[in-house]
Amino acid sequence: MRANAGNVGSYGDDALSRSLNARFGAVFETDVAAFPVVTGTAANSLALSSLVAPYGAVLCDQSAHISNDEGGAPEFFMHGAKLVTLPSADGRMDAEALRTGLRVNAQGGILKPPIHALSLTQATEWGTVYALKDLADLCAIAHDHDIPVHLDGSRLSNAIAHLGCTPAEATWKAGVDVLSFGGTKCGAMAAEAVVFFVNDRTRPVLKDFERRIKRSGHLWSKARFLSAQLLALLEDGLWLKNSAHANAMAQRIVEGLRRHAGAQLPFETQGNEVFVILPDRLVEELEAAGYGFYRWPTPEGVSGTLIRLVPSFHTRIEDVDALLAEISA
Amino acid sequence: MRANAGNVGSYGDDALSRSLNARFGAVFETDVAAFPVVTGTAANSLALSSLVAPYGAVLCDQSAHISNDEGGAPEFFMHGAKLVTLPSADGRMDAEALRTGLRVNAQGGILKPPIHALSLTQATEWGTVYALKDLADLCAIAHDHDIPVHLDGSRLSNAIAHLGCTPAEATWKAGVDVLSFGGTKCGAMAAEAVVFFVNDRTRPVLKDFERRIKRSGHLWSKARFLSAQLLALLEDGLWLKNSAHANAMAQRIVEGLRRHAGAQLPFETQGNEVFVILPDRLVEELEAAGYGFYRWPTPEGVSGTLIRLVPSFHTRIEDVDALLAEISA
Amino acid sequence: MRANAGNVGSYGDDALSRSLNARFGAVFETDVAAFPVVTGTAANSLALSSLVAPYGAVLCDQSAHISNDEGGAPEFFMHGAKLVTLPSADGRMDAEALRTGLRVNAQGGILKPPIHALSLTQATEWGTVYALKDLADLCAIAHDHDIPVHLDGSRLSNAIAHLGCTPAEATWKAGVDVLSFGGTKCGAMAAEAVVFFVNDRTRPVLKDFERRIKRSGHLWSKARFLSAQLLALLEDGLWLKNSAHANAMAQRIVEGLRRHAGAQLPFETQGNEVFVILPDRLVEELEAAGYGFYRWPTPEGVSGTLIRLVPSFHTRIEDVDALLAEISA
Amino acid sequence: MRANAGNVGSYGDDALSRSLNARFGAVFETDVAAFPVVTGTAANSLALSSLVAPYGAVLCDQSAHISNDEGGAPEFFMHGAKLVTLPSADGRMDAEALRTGLRVNAQGGILKPPIHALSLTQATEWGTVYALKDLADLCAIAHDHDIPVHLDGSRLSNAIAHLGCTPAEATWKAGVDVLSFGGTKCGAMAAEAVVFFVNDRTRPVLKDFERRIKRSGHLWSKARFLSAQLLALLEDGLWLKNSAHANAMAQRIVEGLRRHAGAQLPFETQGNEVFVILPDRLVEELEAAGYGFYRWPTPEGVSGTLIRLVPSFHTRIEDVDALLAEISA
Structure with missing residues (x-):
């Protein structure tokens, strides 16, 4: 109701939307670029599309939501880039399996789309949670291969609550480059966000990210109604x-x-x-x-x-x- | 606030969302299939993608929003299908120009993507409104060429208010097959709808339309919050x-x-x-x-x-x- | 050298190209529509793109060339449609695995892209050959689910030579709807063909198939040089x-x-x-x-x-x- | 016939294919990376796809072959990126029209796909030829806007023959970054090439260009038969x-x-x-x-x-x- 007052600019040019980066930055204790969208599928797919060329691929766990439960949305947004899956026992990717996956892909040469991103899920699809050390190991392997890390954080708040760590420790301090921040499952009507932790791997894709949002019909003219939901969740740790x-x-x-x-x-x-x-x-x-x-x-x-x-x-x-x-x- | 009460099914399996077709059907006095989405860009792009093969094309006015102002969204959703534009004086397509456009396209044979849809805008981008007779003429030409008609109705309510006609007369009775129904400009937070008027041209694409919505990240888990906005606008002619x-x-x-x-x-x-x-x-x-x-x-x-x-x-x-x-x- | 003589029409409007359907039809003893292209990757990808909507999926063996060795080409041509793989011991899909795969996919509802085609490989990637009875069983299951069957026949000639059957028995008589006919591996410079066996499942996609070829840059202006290679292979059973x-x-x-x-x-x-x-x-x-x-x-x-x-x-x-x-x- | 002798590596790992860069480099008097393909449509579409993001656009003349005569191939390869056309009297783009086009596009902000490449045609579709000075002016404007220049050179040989200049003067010395080199119209069976003039604008896209070729089904296993055609044309100025x-x-x-x-x-x-x-x-x-x-x-x-x-x-x-x-x- 408060967000509905007055005349404001459109497409995010309003005070609530302009305050998102600062609020997310305060919560995550670093410089971020946060882009609100209405669904987790949109957040995941948009985030990955900014990291992966159409002829590239994403490595993820076989249980990943992006691979099994999003109706092919990642492939749509990535223009046909491939999801390459790795087996795991309980939804948590194993470091050795990741190394093998990267090696097999590289051996394929031109016959296999190159891996352009690693996507992890926290908490996982089977309700388990990566220990911070294991998460950091996976991110380090990816970075050693010049591959950025995306985290599907549809249930990140549940993982943080379980781990008892800070949002920063759960994400960029472990090596996460881009986060799909989940708001809908922890209380919003419909509000998620793609949160880029600003670094050398993410900086080049920030400039045009809003174009991808517009191009997929996800840019709200009355953006304040979306931003207000996220701001409320982040206030006083409500999420x-x-x-x-x-x-x-x-x-x-x-x-x-x-x-x-x-x-x-x-x-x-x-x-x-x-x-x-x-x-x-x-x-x-x-x-x-x-x-x-x-x-x-x-x-x-x-x-x-x-x-x-x-x-x-x-x-x-x-x-x-x-x-x-x-x-x- | 009322929509927020109780536990309901997700992805549209709630009483509000299930009532959308009946409400839209009552307002438009015919059998419809209505799909809510959050932006006009999503509505237009999804509607067109259901009518046009990736190797096809859409014919529209040179002033059309889909061609000039949607950041390439229609081309994204249609997987590269082309927007072919026709010149006009004031945003209203001319029947003779339409006939010429269709003829030139057909002469190109395999070198030109075939026209799979006609997209009109009412009210137009220049604030003018098609007379019902002119709208019907254009639709008839399209149908004579086996081409369905999409109407960008981001400002349809303004056109109806100007024409003093019924919603039915402004759309399917004139020959419109699929409507992008605009709700945001006439009061919603963020709510539009793709409204198919059920006929032989639209029936084949209805079955899988929700898959396109899911695949573009536009399917809300808590769909009632989107549906409620449209229901409110349609009540007592508020729109x-x-x-x-x-x-x-x-x-x-x-x-x-x-x-x-x-x-x-x-x-x-x-x-x-x-x-x-x-x-x-x-x-x-x-x-x-x-x-x-x-x-x-x-x-x-x-x-x-x-x-x-x-x-x-x-x-x-x-x-x-x-x-x-x-x-x- | 013979094909190089004289002035002829372009884009397939020459005597050699016009004779392809008759020659393939004679070899396969049925009504066919044959479209020559230069690589097996193009043949497979074009064939599948005509059967599968961008929001759909293809079911194939985990060893399939389309899934592992074509640099993501099928996903490119199908605009992001998914390849869903089934495990097998030696490259030959099992009927029970196929039934399970179809059932699991259907249970996923809107979260999973629907299966729009079954793609089999003969001879398989591991050098094994389906018995005709097994091939027919798989095709029958697909048809029972209203799904057409594509055969990657990059090594079809080797399979036929092994089975000692006719080309007709190896394909449409077993239930194959569309064939990627391999010519390069059995002698051509670079010549494959997409061969549609004309039936109710293939007829709707034939009309616009050449548009897909043109749109992917695979339509030769001097088509006779491509057609001549296929005609030579088919003459006197050279392939x-x-x-x-x-x-x-x-x-x-x-x-x-x-x-x-x-x-x-x-x-x-x-x-x-x-x-x-x-x-x-x-x-x-x-x-x-x-x-x-x-x-x-x-x-x-x-x-x-x-x-x-x-x-x-x-x-x-x-x-x-x-x-x-x-x-x- | 000579190319048919012996056993050689596949996918371009043969002596003829490996000599292409040197031969093209000698003809164009600079460092190049040349990639053979079978059609001009493939050459144009692949070249542009390497320069333009899916959410971007290409500026070209309204008469351009890429816009009118390639069945939507550029949009397919560019994943829906837009072709923005400029009017001209005789197929030759005017410098002032180019400046205006770039300005109007930039003013559109997020509503318009950003221009990522300028595509010119030499000789033009109307049979006219740019003077070298005019070509250089257009390229300089593009470079001033950080936009690379693609030249559709399907008839480049005719233009060079008309201008009496060197291949180098007709291309990179005037500012061209990437050339679609036409071979089919001047004698080949089916052979064109994407020729990158190596500079800071083209270097980043060279590494993965072959992946785009593979992904579109344009990588020949027996590449020597394609390379041999281009080598013959370039020998002693036959083209x-x-x-x-x-x-x-x-x-x-x-x-x-x-x-x-x-x-x-x-x-x-x-x-x-x-x-x-x-x-x-x-x-x-x-x-x-x-x-x-x-x-x-x-x-x-x-x-x-x-x-x-x-x-x-x-x-x-x-x-x-x-x-x-x-x-x-």
């Missing part, structure tokens, strides 16, 4: 408070499930995502009771149904407990 | 009331300018855009007094500065009168 | 005779290697490609003796160097025997 | 001799037409293209006599049929005279 609550609810779910003999937890829950394999009949009964689940492909050789439970900033303890009681019953 | 006010303010400006000897009005003001050529010194004095203008290239052989004055739904009479008084003084 | 010779040389190599204790043959040689793992030192000694090899990544847990030996239409028995003698020595 | 003959035949046609009262020559013939407006009935009679013409759109207000006559390296004097005699009769 982190919201995510700490979501993480706590996830832990409560995990603890409850551990008491249930039929529940298998294939991954460690470190953010706000709980993956659990439940007996088929139990899942059906819960559905009959009104719950709804997205089913994941169950790993080979395992019986039961793999579902994901994702508490958020507005998940209430009583709703968690009601679900757990229903499972026990 | 048209807002635009009627904007048009009235534009007429008030025109009347004031006509009393000023130094003002030349190169186009008829029929919507809410006033184009006026003022003496250079007057423009500079107004700027010194705090007014800001976007300068247009002045036509050859004319002296003075061409500026555009665009009142909106929230322009007040007293502000219009203050500007006119300043000009007179 | 098959050349490939039978190459296959025979490959078998001679295999027999020789089998007598060598240190050689491991990971795949069955059915066409003209021999993959062999030799002791590292032996490979180095051969290189010192003047031989050159392309090294493949050696499978995990295996010691030695994986190389590929590919005899061709002009490989002489004495050269094969010299190599084998060198290895024995 | 220029062939074009001098074509120019002379064009002049003979012009002289003959000047003697015919009904013939109007709208442009000066400086290369090998003669544009002539003949009475409709005369054109029909010539067609009845077996001649074939491509009809151009006749300028407004002029009666008659505009046709183009293009003699080539193998046009014989007796055939020219026979046509002229037929016209006189």
Whole structure:
């Protein structure tokens, strides 16, 4: 409502939008260039398109959202550049696998698109969180190969809440060059941001980045309504408070499930995502009771149904407990 | 605030979003498929990309927003399909020019991308409005060549307010197949819609249209916040009331300018855009007094500065009168 | 030299080019539309781009040339459509894996690009050849899902020579809809062809296929020089005779290697490609003796160097025997 | 036939292909990087794609082949970057028009794709030839704006033959950065080349240029057969001799037409293209006599049929005279 007052310039020429870089810079304790957009898919795809030539490629984990869940958006924004995936056990890329991937790609010569960016996800798609040391190792390998690092931070706030570190330590201090900052999952109506940490790898692409936003229809004429959402999340650490609550609810779910003999937890829950394999009949009964689940492909050789439970900033303890009681019953 | 209540499905699976087709259908008195997006550039580009193969082309007026003012977005979404422009006097395409354009294109054979869509703009970029008969003639020519018609309706509400017709008469009854419905200029925070009028030309592309939205990062997870804006505008004709006010303010400006000897009005003001050529010194004095203008290239052989004055739904009479008084003084 | 005589029309309007469809039709015993191009990469990429929307995907084996060895060309021609790969033991896709791949993709809904084409390779990248029954099973599954089948036939002639079947049996009678016909590997300077077998799945894309060729810079003004190469190969079965010779040389190599204790043959040689793992030192000694090899990544847990030996239409028995003698020595 | 001897490396790793840079460098008297391709459309599109970002634009004359006659290939290779055209009287861009075009584009800010390259054509599409001084002026303006210059030299040999200058004077000495070298029109089966004159503007894009060739299916495995054509043309100035003959035949046609009262020559013939407006009935009679013409759109207000006559390296004097005699009769 406050953002709606008065006549202001368009396309980001308003006081709220002009204050974004300073606010993000203060939170991340460094010089940044922040560009708001409405979806994580847009943030990831725009960020990567600024790093990768159309004839290039991105290296990412096989579980990456950019590879599996964005309807081909990265390939659209990158004009056909390829996503090359590496296998991992739990969504966290292994340093040795990264080195091998880079070597195999280079051996392919002109037959393989060259790797122009490394994209990591924190927290990962399987709800795990990279230790800061492991994140730094991966970034260092990339930089040794002259490759910049993008971080899909759709759930960065959950990872920071889990790690108990600063936003700076979780990103550029570990070697991240460009961040997809997630705001929607931690409270915004629809607000994410591409945050460039200004350095020699990112400086050349900053100048024209807004052109890519305009060209994809993501530049708001009334930009203040987008900026206001991000500013509110960053004020007094609201984004982190919201995510700490979501993480706590996830832990409560995990603890409850551990008491249930039929529940298998294939991954460690470190953010706000709980993956659990439940007996088929139990899942059906819960559905009959009104719950709804997205089913994941169950790993080979395992019986039961793999579902994901994702508490958020507005998940209430009583709703968690009601679900757990229903499972026990 | 009302849209924010409760837990609902994502990606459009909520009551507000599900009601969009019915609401748009009621307003336009026909069967429609409406897809909300945040910018006019996204609406235009997505709509055209569903009609035009990458090796095809769009025919449009040389003044068209898609050709001049969208940073190359249509070419991005259409994967390089070409915008072929036709000259016009005041932004309104001429039927004979359209026939010639289609003939010249066809003669080029394999050397020229084939025309796959006609894109018109109502109200036009120069603030003029097609008569319904002229609009229908152009659509008929396109349909005779098996070409669907897209309407850039960023200012459709202003055109309808000017014409005093129904939304149906202004669109599908004249032959329009796909509409970029403008909501932002007539009051929304950021809400437009691609509205397909369901017929044999549009039916084949409806099925996968949401995939194009997802792939361009324009699919909101919390879609209700986008849908709510459009529903509010369509309720009780708010979009048209807002635009009627904007048009009235534009007429008030025109009347004031006509009393000023130094003002030349190169186009008829029929919507809410006033184009006026003022003496250079007057423009500079107004700027010194705090007014800001976007300068247009002045036509050859004319002296003075061409500026555009665009009142909106929230322009007040007293502000219009203050500007006119300043000009007179 | 004969093709160089006289003045003829350009862009395929010459007697040689006009005779291509009839010649290919006679060889394949059905109605075809054949389009010559200079490389297999162009043939594969153009063929797939005509079947797959930019927001769609192609299903192929993880060993496929289109996925690994064409520098991202398919993604370029398809405007970012995705290649989704399936694992296999020896380059031959398994029917059950195909069914699973299609099911997983469909479950992803709007988050995953829909499968618009199945691309198979015959002979495969590992030198194996699909039995006609297996090929037909895969095509039937694709057709059951309304998906057309593309065959990368860069080494189709080697497969036909191995199978002892007719070109028709090896392609459209098994269910192939579009073929990348390989001419360069069996004798041409640079000549391949996209061959559409005319049916309800291919008919809609034939009309504009030449536009895609033009738009990618692959339409020759002096097309007769390209057509002449294909006509010569198809005359009196020259393409098959050349490939039978190459296959025979490959078998001679295999027999020789089998007598060598240190050689491991990971795949069955059915066409003209021999993959062999030799002791590292032996490979180095051969290189010192003047031989050159392309090294493949050696499978995990295996010691030695994986190389590929590919005899061709002009490989002489004495050269094969010299190599084998060198290895024995 | 000579190129067909022996076993050589693929993808350009053969003696003929490796000698291209030296041969082109000797002819153009400077350091070059030359990349052979089969069509002028591929040469132009690849060259421009290396200079222009997908969100950028190319400035060219409204008559340019890249804009009118290549089926949208430049837009395909440039991933949707825009061709912005400037009007001219006879295909030769005017320096003042260029300055205006650059200024208008810059004023558009983020709404207009930025100009990343200037593309000129020599000889032009209307058969005229830029004076070296005019070419140098245009290049200097572009360089002043940090914009590299591409020259479509499909008929460069005709222009050089007309100007009587050296290849170096006609290109890099005037400021050209990248040349589409035309070989097909002056004698090759199908051979053109993208020739980069190595300087600070071109050096950054050389490294990955071959990747663009591979990615568009234009990299020949048996590259020697493409290289051999270019080497033959460059030997002993064959390309220029062939074009001098074509120019002379064009002049003979012009002289003959000047003697015919009904013939109007709208442009000066400086290369090998003669544009002539003949009475409709005369054109029909010539067609009845077996001649074939491509009809151009006749300028407004002029009666008659505009046709183009293009003699080539193998046009014989007796055939020219026979046509002229037929016209006189």
